[in-house]
Amino acid sequence: MKPNEILLNTLLVDKDKIMFSDEEIGDEHIGTSVDTPLREDAFQLSDEEKIAKIELHFKEIMETLGLDLRDDSLKGTPKRVAKMYVQEIFSGLDPKNKPAIALFDNKYKYDEMLVEKNITFYSNCEHHFVPIIGKAHVAYISSGKVIGLSKLNRIVQYFAKRPQVQERLTMQIARELQEVLQTENIAVLIDAKHLCVSSRGIKDDTSTTVTSYYGGKFQEDATRQEFLKYLNL
Ligand SMILES: Nc1nc2c(ncn2[C@@H]2O[C@H](COP(=O)(O)OP(=O)(O)OP(=O)(O)O)[C@@H](O)[C@H]2O)c(=O)[nH]1
Numbered sequence: 001m002k003p004n005e006i007l008l009n010t011l012l013v014d015k016d017k018i019m020f021s022d023e024e025i026g027d028e029h030i031g032t033s034v035d036t037p038l039r040e041d042a043f044q045l046s047d048e049e050k051i052a053k054i055e056l057h058f059k060e061i062m063e064t065l066g067l068d069l070r071d072d073s074l075k076g077t078p079k080r081v082a083k084m085y086v087q088e089i090f091s092g093l094d095p096k097n098k099p100a101i102a103l104f105d106n107k108y109k110y111d112e113m114l115v116e117k118n119i120t121f122y123s124n125c126e127h128h129f130v131p132i133i134g135k136a137h138v139a140y141i142s143s144g145k146v147i148g149l150s151k152l153n154r155i156v157q158y159f160a161k162r163p164q165v166q167e168r169l170t171m172q173i174a175r176e177l178q179e180v181l182q183t184e185n186i187a188v189l190i191d192a193k194h195l196c197v198s199s200r201g202i203k204d205d206t207s208t209t210v211t212s213y214y215g216g217k218f219q220e221d222a223t224r225q226e227f228l229k230y231l232n233l
């Protein structure tokens with residue numbers, strides 16, 4: 001294959017992967033791979049319909065593995081897994097579960113950074129569908145608006161409840177905070193353990209993965225250092 005053909009193929013593959021956004025579908029999103037790749041018909045089924053379909057398919061997976069679903073302990077598993085996927089661990093794929101955020105004026109005139117640290121989250125790796133367990137630390141410097149503290153945690157949980165890669169999770173949290181708080185001044189740092197790295201494959205039980213995003217004033221060295229100091233990093 002000539003170099004140009006290789007480049008073209010790469011572009012085609014990437015384009016297919018990132019065409020569909022969870023906010024909007026359109027060409028303007030080609031290149032904005034911050035969005036979870038979603039099918040065009042992603043929101044057509046009700047939760048009940050999704051659960052029924054996943055139950056059916058999961059039953060088939062278990063039977064293919066050789067399990068006898070007449071066993072008392074196993075017979076409810078396909079339904080349990082389906083409900084867990086739709087209502088719990090992948091509930092962040094559905095915008096109806098996005099946390100409602102009320103914005104308040106910064107009447108306290110607090111203009112230093114606010115850090116919400118050690119937000120424990122459970123996500124799942126989109127390559128293997130096994131858990132990612134980690135801590136997210138987020139910070140913002142108000143541009144005149146503030147939100148309730150718990151909403152910072154809720155935003156982290158919403159995006160964690162999707163099949164994820166850590167880089168995208170980091171960027172989705174940062175982008176949402178920038179939108180909600182109407183400021184570029186956002187920092188996000190995630191330190192997480194990927195069970196696909198520790199419990200299988202390379203089986204490295206000690207390594208963790210750190211990703212970060214620094215926007216606006218956090219791009220200045222002193223501000224970034226202050227944020228990291230609060231995290232004891
Ligand atoms: N960049 C990135 N990679 C991830 C993340 N979670 C898991 N991975 C990696 O995704 C890769 C998938 O690689 P493949 O070679 O296709 O899969 P695999 O054969 O199961 O790879 P091994 O885990 O090395 O056995 C692995 O290296 C994972 O460690 C993540 O959040 N970000």
Ligand SMILES: [Zn+2]
Binds near residue numbers: 128196
């Ligand atoms: Zn994985």
